[in-house]
Each structure stands twice: as structure tokens, then as C-alpha cells.
Amino acid sequence: MRLRKENILIVDDDIDILELLQRHLKSIDYHTYKAVSVKEALFILKDTQIDLLITDIQMPEIDGLQLLKFTNEHYPEMPKLVVTGFPSVDGALEVFKSGATDYLTKPFTKEELKKAVQKAIEQVAGQRVPKPKSASTKANSYSDMIGESEAFLKVTDIIERVKDNKATVLIKGESGTGKELVARAIHYSGKFSRAPFIAVNCGAIPENLQEAELFGYIKGAFTGANENRNGFFQSAQGGTLFLDEIGTASLAVQTKLLRALQEKEITKVGSRKVEKVDIRIIAATNANLLEEIKNKDFREDLYYRLTVVEIDVPPLRERKSDIPLLVEKFLRKYGVEYKDRLLRISPEALQILERYHWPGNIRELENSIQRSIIMSDGIIDIKDLPDLLKYQIDFPDTGFLPLREMEKEYVKKVLNHTQGNKTKAAEILQIDRKTLRDKLD
Template identity: 70%
Template structure:
């Protein structure tokens, strides 16, 4: 494969490592710049178009973590790869939060470096035909939104249009699809990102407290109100307030919210005087508000005020192309957190993740990967996945035969481990003895 001659900046105070990295990168037709300090690296970044940063963490004077933070702030689209001889859990977590794509520990092989560089630059190397078993293009991130599907790209295009104004936005989608991540992207990718972002779960605050928490209250407004207090709306001044599960708001809160949208002002509970506010309101729900309107539990006029711009976040089953990226993200996150290393996933387990319908959406996928990382050593395999995934999948007809063979092998492994005790095996697998016989004979 021929590569474009990208400019790669290598930063390390160890001259031997610099020369080794440069030699490998030149063999793959990359152009390199070398720096032995963060100060020198910053000067190169300011004067040169760089496509990838490779940096050590432990360096004299200013360390590599400060360089990563500098790049994240001033060159947010520049991919970052860490190569270090002193790995630590804390450094790994900080690096991840700062947008590092991959994290190599010295000593490393040439092939490991190649894979890390390819992944950082978004080069998708097909391997054995399984989509999940290809190198993951982890540059496909927008804020905290991870995805490369058409539906995610559509959402990003809408965000790009609304991020710099304060139009009211309504986000709808099933539970676990990432509605709050979309709201955060709208806020933090736009020009108001330095202002507050306040997230409120309207379904998580008791109905009798939600009004006071949102709008604030004056001293003596109700029992226990011992002093004046601002609410979430005042706290979000100049920024964004995100009202999650707005369908759970009481009719009183709905009336007050309508006034906020109409008049751009808030009246505290117990107060007479209104306070002008300047902020953006983003609301979200997994409920069908039109059905709630028909039932009389949600105001129609508020609905139309909230839905100036609508964004629908598709369920994971409708954007399965995003599963590889999300899987890679969670393997990286929990591998570092629980194992202090990077965890991989084998092709059979990947295939199951790809074919499952994910009724709990991204939240369910994250939970599955988190559990699998805890249960495995270095590689997530089929045995580390919950039985609900392995035996509750609708497979396309042309894929049934190889998958049935894979399933047979797994069942046989469980039988071997239980000395052919079908009752015990059925208990482990979450199926009955009859189903075991059917699957082995089918």
C-alpha cells in the first residue's frame, strides 16, 4: 500500500528512540520532524503543517503531558500518539481524556508501531473480511461523539449549523443512545464553550423539588427555604442548560418553562420580579411527546417552542457501522482503567457484538465491554460475553452456517469444562438441555 507522505512530529529526549522511530517511519514513506524537548516541538508545530504527533511523556523541564494538553487546545484535530517507557494508570487516563488515539509502551515492535500510526492517521487496514476485525479508524470523533455512520454524520452536520447560535434544540432518541453527548457537543464545539453547561435530569429530581431547583427560590418561599438561592437557569447564564427527560416535568414546571422561552426571563419561586436570562435551552426525551400531548400531560405550545431545531439520535441497531469505533473506545478506556494495558477482542466475539441488536444501545454496549475487560486477561473472547448476546441474535441467512459452527464449538468447550454435564453446561449457557442437543445436532 502506498502512503501519502504525511508530516509526523516525533518528540523524545532519548536520541536513540528518536532515530529508531524516524527509521521506521521513513521505511513507510512518512516525512518526519524531530524534537528533543516540548519547547522545540511547539516551535515546529507553529511553523509546520503536522499530521501526527508522537511524543514521550517523561521529559525534563516540560513533560509530554503538557504538550498533549497544548496540542488539544490549539490543534484539536491533530491526532496524538504516546510512546513511553514509564506507563502509569493515571497518565493513561489523563492522556485518554486529552484525546490521545493510542498509547505504546517501550519496548515495542515495528509492527506494533505500524498499527498505532495507521490507527492514529485513520488508515483502515482490512484483514480477514470481518468489519470489526479491521483496524479501527479512531479519528472519527466529534467532541465525545464517536461514529462514522451516515446517521452520525447527519447529526454532526446539524450541530455545525446550530453550535454558534442559541436556538432552542430538541433531541429525541431511545434511552442509552447518547443524547447528552450530542447536547455537550453542541455546547463545547461552539463559540459559547467557555460558558457553563448545566445538565438536569428532570426525571431524577422529585416533582415537588424540580421547580425550585430549576428556577431558584427566595427566602421563606416554602418550608426549608432559609435564604435566597439561584436555580439551574441562573447557573447556566450565558451558556447552555440541558433538560433531559423533559417529558417528566410537571404542568407547573412546563408553564414556567414556556415563559422562559417566550420572555427570556425567570421568576424564582416566591418572587414577583423577573430576571432576564441569556442562555441556550436543549431539551431531550426518550418519550413520545406527541402521545403525551394527546393524553393531556404535556403542553402542545411548549412542544413547539422546544422543537425549533430537532435532532433524532438513531438507536445503535440502525447504525451498526459505529460498533467497531465504540468497541475500540471502551476497550481502550476500561483496559487502561482495570488492567493498566490495552485489551483486544477476537474476531468471533467481534462478530457477535456486530450482530446483536443492542436494545440498551450504547450504554448496554459499554456495560458489556466493561464486564468483558474485567473478566478477561488480554483478549476478549466469546466466553467473556453475556449469554444474552450469544443466544439472542437474528443472523442473516447466508451467515447462519459458519455462526452455527462457531456456536457448536463454544457449547462443546463448555461441555468439556463441565465433564460433559449437560445440566451444568445448560446453567452456564443460560439455555436448557434440549436446546443444547438441538444446537449440537443442527
């Protein structure tokens, strides 16, 4: 007895064939998803559990063979069935090499389709061996995050422990490390995922408006308050309120936040009526709150209320083994978006990405991949990378040079790379030609 309907993804640029396949499969009790292009199929695969892929081969832009190779690499256990109107021996061999489990030639009957689908699903189900869920397998792709480093697994382990309760969480980490992704993972992977998730950047709200935006206000509370209005706390009722850049909250707002955390109640600006709230607070900061406490810029009692659970999100330089996985994720995302195809990166270019120290963390890596995809003609190579990455200094392994000597070595390296072209060298160094001439003299 089937526990649920299998999800089948059908990919074909012929709308009539797509509709026919969907009608046939629905009539034999399968749940279907349709895609008229590989690009659309990839977005469905990203967000949906698919039990069988049915795809045409000859399609514009990205063809079915590329889709087969991609799914064979990223979804190896998912059966793949090919339907095509252009059968050939060579074509059949290429299809099976690309990972397809069966091959169906157009036109075909409903019964032939039913048998092929059942065979593909049963064949793979028979071969599938249940595997124990190791921490690394589980955490390799978590919500919208990805990684397999020890530092990454520590973060996902804490997420697993807090996702189903409403303990207050403080997420710490440098800018660009993905603190909001961690907050979203806590919310959307737990039992409160159907409730609201409200993200607020405290640093983006003017200090004199923070209290009104967070807690709401009543008509006439201040100039411009022409109606009663709920704040972010009321909007997040029953769910999660994510307060990013919590260190920028004013001391007056910090006092109200402390009461909201202690008493589970708030008061709108201009009102005396107390309102009960049932929300989980997740706060985030890239600042050192302990230093701000010393400087009297942050309340110590609020700090300890916020740190019931603390998550330190590691900078990218401390999880460099995750860089290839992140690069692959961004190549898949932006390759399809910008170039309508799946792109690869050369080993040499990837090595440069792994060597770089990434002061801007994952956000900087993502931006660099986007730029490289736009500049590339196919496989991303060193020439497509931003200049900042291509011309990074390899510091000596033994001893240290004075700053003046290090600058001299770097200028020489850039000139060697540009084959003596001073204009190009000045562009890379981001100085004018006169300054470069002075340094050479």
C-alpha cells in the same frame, strides 16, 4: 515563519531524562507535554493536538513500541521520534517498522536533539498533502462521539448547523443512545463553548422541588428555604441549559418553561421580581411527547417551542456499521484503565457484537466491553463476552416458528453448548433446574 509553536509530547519513565528533554525543547521554542507512562500519554493524545511524539522504548507495563504502533494506526501523519539508551540493529529495524521517523541514542547533545526534531517535523510537513474535508472524515470523530454511518452523519450535520446559534433544540432517542453527548457536542464545538453547560435530569428531581431547582427561590418561600438561592437557569446564564427527560417535568414547571422560552425571563419561587436570562435550551426525551400531549401530560405549545430544531438520535441497531469504531474506542479507554495495556478483540467476538440487537444501545455496548476487558487475559474472545451475547438466538431466515417451538429450539441449543450440563444450562437460561426438567419433559 512559524505560525505557532509545535506541541511535542515526551514519553519516558525516567524523570531526569523527561526534565532534560523538556528544558532543551523549551529553550528552542517548542511547547511540550510530559508523560511518565504510555497510559498517561494516551490521555494527552486524546485531548491535545500533538505535532511530534518523542518516546523511549523500554518502559514498564506498556512499552514504547506498542505506543508507536498505536499512534501509527490512529495518528498516521504525526511524526514519531524514538530516544533510547539500548541501541541495536534489530531494535532500530523494529522501531522503524512500528512507524518511527527517526531514532536518537542516549546520551545526545542539545544540538543533536534540535536537528532530529526539526528533521522529523519538516519531513512529515513536506509529505503532508492537504485533503478536502469530506463529511465522513469530519464526522468520524466528533466531540466525544464517533461513527461513520449515514445515520450518525445526519446527526453531526445538524449539530454543525446549530452549534453557533441559540436556537432551542429537542433531542429524541432511546435510552442509552448518547443524547447528552449530542447536547455537549452542540455546546462545546460552537462559539459559546467557554460559557457554562449545565445538565439537569428532570426525572431525578422530585416534582415538588422542580420549580425551585430550576428557577431558584428566595428566603422564606417555603419550609426549609433559609436563604436566597439561584436555580439552574441562573447558573447557565450566557451558556446552555440541558434539560434531560423533559417529559417528566410537572405541568406547573412546563408553564414556567414556556414563559422562559417566550419572554427570556424567569421568576424565583416566592419572588415577584422578574429576571432576564440569556441561555440556550437543549431538551431531551426518550418518551413520545406527542402521545403525552394526547394524554394531557405535556403542553402542546411547549412542545412546539422546544422543537425549533429536532434531532433524532438513532438506536445502535440502526447504525451497526459504527460498532467496530465504538468497540475500538472503548477498548482503548478501558484497556488502559483496567489492564494498563492496549487490547484487541478477535474477529469472531466482534462479529457477535455486530450481530446483537443492543436494546440498551451504546451504554449497553460500553458496559459489555468493560466486562469483557475485565474477564479477558489478552485478546478479547467469545469466551470473555457476557453470556447474553454468547448465546443469542439465530432466528431462521425462512418462515417463523411458534413461540413454544422457538423456546424448545433455544433450550436444545443451550444444552448442546453446555454438553448436556443442566446446571450450567439453567444458569444461562436464568431458570432453576426443576423448571428446566419440566421443559425437557
